Amino acid sequence: MTLDYKGATQKYEPTLGLEVHVELNTNSKMFCSCATEFGASPNTQTCPVCLGLPGALPVVNGKAIESTILIGLALNCSIAPYSRFARKNYFYPDMPKNFQTSQYDEPICVDGYLDVEIETEDGPKTFRVDIERVHMEEDTGKSLHVGGATGRIHGAEYSLLDYNRAGIPLVEIVTRIIPGTGKYAPQVARAYVTQLRDILRALGVSDVKMEQGSLRCDANVSLAPIGSGLLGTRSETKNVNSLRSVERALTGEIERQANRLEAGMRIIQETRHFLEESGLTRPGRSKEQAEDYRYFPEPDLVPVTPDAKWIEELRAKLPENPADRRKRLQKEWNVPDSEMTSLINAELVDVVEETIKLGAEPTRARTWWLGEISRLANEKEVAPTSLITTTFVAEIIALISSGDLTDKLARQVVEGVVNGEGSPAEVIEKRGLKVVSDDSALMVAIAAAIAAQPDTAERIRGGNIPAAGALIGAVMKATGGQADAAKVRELLLRHLGQG
Amino acid sequence: MAAISRDDVAHLAKLARVEMTPDELDHMAVELEQILGAVKRVQEVATADIPPTSHPLSMSNIFRDDVVKPSLTNEEALSGAPAKAEDRFKVPQILGEE
Numbered sequence: 009m010t011l012d013y014k015g016a017t018q019k020y021e022p023t024l025g026l027e028v029h030v031e032l033n034t035n036s037k038m039f040c041s042c043a044t045e046f047g048a049s050p051n052t053q054t055c056p057v058c059l060g061l062p063g064a065l066p067v068v069n070g071k072a073i074e075s076t077i078l079i080g081l082a083l084n085c086s087i088a089p090y091s092r093f094a095r096k097n098y099f100y101p102d103m104p105k106n107f108q109t110s111q112y113d114e115p116i117c118v119d120g121y122l123d124v125e126i127e128t129e130d131g132p133k134t135f136r137v138d139i140e141r142v143h144m145e146e147d148t149g150k151s152l153h154v155g156g157a158t159g160r161i162h163g164a165e166y167s168l169l170d171y172n173r174a175g176i177p178l179v180e181i182v183t184r185i186i187p188g189t190g191k192y193a194p195q196v197a198r199a200y201v202t203q204l205r206d207i208l209r210a211l212g213v214s215d216v217k218m219e220q221g222s223l224r225c226d227a228n229v230s231l232a233p234i235g236s237g238l239l240g241t242r243s244e245t246k247n248v249n250s251l252r253s254v255e256r257a258l259t260g261e262i263e264r265q266a267n268r269l270e271a272g273m274r275i276i277q278e279t280r281h282f283l284e285e286s287g288l289t290r291p292g293r294s295k296e297q298a299e300d301y302r303y304f305p306e307p308d309l310v311p312v313t314p315d316a317k318w319i320e321e322l323r324a325k326l327p328e329n330p331a332d333r334r335k336r337l338q339k340e341w342n343v344p345d346s347e348m349t350s351l352i353n354a355e356l357v358d359v360v361e362e363t364i365k366l367g368a369e370p371t372r373a374r375t376w377w378l379g380e381i382s383r384l385a386n387e388k389e390v391a392p393t394s395l396i397t398t399t400f401v402a403e404i405i406a407l408i409s410s411g412d413l414t415d416k417l418a419r420q421v422v423e424g425v426v427n428g429e430g431s432p433a434e435v436i437e438k439r440g441l442k443v444v445s446d447d448s449a450l451m452v453a454i455a456a457a458i459a460a461q462p463d464t465a466e467r468i469r470g471g472n473i474p475a476a477g478a479l480i481g482a483v484m485k486a487t488g489g490q491a492d493a494a495k496v497r498e499l500l501l502r503h504l505g506q507g
Numbered sequence: 508m509a510a511i512s513r514d515d516v517a518h519l520a521k522l523a524r525v526e527m528t529p530d531e532l533d534h535m536a537v538e539l540e541q542i543l544g545a546v547k548r549v550q551e552v553a554t555a556d557i558p559p560t561s562h563p564l565s566m567s568n569i570f571r572d573d574v575v576k577p578s579l580t581n582e583e584a585l586s587g588a589p590a591k592a593e594d595r596f597k598v599p600q601i602l603g604e605e
Contacts, residue, residue, distance in 0.1 A: 050581065050594040067570070068569065068570050070571060152595065155600075166598060166599055310566045
């Protein structure tokens with residue numbers, strides 16, 4: 009009988025370990041001045057240093073060190089007063105030097121933690137994920153396997169290498185083993201990567217785009233019978249390139265391992281590849297053992313010795329923790345969880361906060377960004393924030409609050425601004441969108457409507473209030489929809505002795 | 508220090524992608540042993556008050572500004588490549604040997 013996920017976690021206790029690689033968003037590479045732009049044509053961002061040509065000398069990018077220290081501080085790590093680079097030797101054409109410059113026994117940041125909260129059957133629960141180390145290294149080139157069935161490495165006739173990515177600063181964040189998550193292991197992993205992504209984004213050190221590979225997660229998991237106190241053999245799943253995949257890959261891997269153990273087989277320590285379509289994993293290339301990498305201190309680079317003053321300057325720059333900030337804003341704005349989640353998923357928290365800071369009424373700021381502006385952005389397939397500035401949104405909301413614009417007119421103003429017709433004031437001017445609030449102008453239109461439909465007016469005088477709709481409609485039509493309907497109704501009913 | 512065995516040499520040769528005959532393995536095991544013995548003399552002077560050194564410069568924190576400089580052109584980058592295709596370096600199939 010095969011175990012499903014529930015059965016698997018009733019019998020076995022998963023232990024997690026997560027390695028996250030983050031490409032930093034520096035302008036230039038880690039050890040040379042080549043550009044780091046994503047999507048450039050192949051081998052146009054390389055030089056003797058990142059191609060590993062003889063005699064080339066690397067020099068460390070100071071900004072990359074600064075970003076790494078910021079990451080370490082945000083993850084509650086200690087910053088090593090002395091750290092060095094090391095050569096990780098291996099033969100694989102993704103590194104033309106035949107070694108990757110990395111850090112080994114002297115990483116720059118150590119011993120941190122990140123608290124992540126997940127929703128459990130018993131309500132929200134916080135898990136502390138201990139961070140073992142944060143170290144600096146460089147990304148590898150991109151291989152394209154040609155021939156064979158599916159472009160996969162097996163069966164390929166040859167491979168083509170693009171070294172544009174080789175040498176882009178990469179930071180590796182390694183957790184200690186994460187025990188005690190039980191059946192929530194996949195959710196804890198997803199929450200950890202999500203929170204890490206949010207922190208990195210708030211720090212502004214990376215694009216954190218999982219689909220472009222600037223944030224990558226390797227998920228390690230092992231199983232042991234519940235209560236045994238043992239630690240099983242782990243597998244490492246790579247190629248996990250979305251937050252949802254982190255959760256799916258672990259769920260699938262826990263099931264797979266449990267069923268192997270049930271069948272009396274052993275777990276092989278190996279690297280596995282996540283298959284996006286099926287949610288399953290398949291074995292990957294066999295890895296050289298750690299001691300086979302023959303690490304030794306990089307003789308071409310001098311040690312990194314950040315002094316306390318520099319570290320404290322960087323610490324002072326740390327933004328508020330995104331998880332704390334969200335809790336604070338949700339409380340300040342007094343919004344339900346579902347709406348806060350929508351704002352987070354749409355990546356609109358920042359702009360809404362900014363719009364409110366510019367004086368907009370909080371409910372309107374949220375509604376406009378999540379509603380009309382997101383709708384237009386969807387139509388155009390761009391980010392809402394690229395359509396209109398927070399200043400303009402705040403101006404439009406101020407005009408709604410003051411009664412100068414109705415929601416309907418405001419939608420037209422937004423549309424005009426988005427279409428490049430100018431600022432809200434210019435759009436209102438050009439399109440003539442001000443609310444007609446001048447009572448005498450409205451009264452002229454009301455009188456005209458009554459004259460056109462005397463029978464309706466008579467019924468209203470007789471107490472048939474719902475009949476007013478027809479006259480209000482006529483007035484709105486006459487004013488081109490620019491009158492405030494509530495105001496028209498009030499004036500009309502008063503005029504007909506019903507106010 | 509433990510002697511360098513023939514198996515150690517065979518393992519290192521595999522990692523370094525160097526093909527060696529059985530005779531060469533035997534010979535190299537002896538030679539490496541002698542080399543290690545010579546280098547080992549450093550340990551006689553490496554006492555607790557002498558810090559380990561990875562390079563002769565007593566410098567640290569040598570950084571560059573994060574400024575982009577022109578790269579090689581695609582043609583220049585590939586000019587030394589034994590084989591190329593589609594603007595990329597062409598290499599023999601990667602697995603199979605492992």
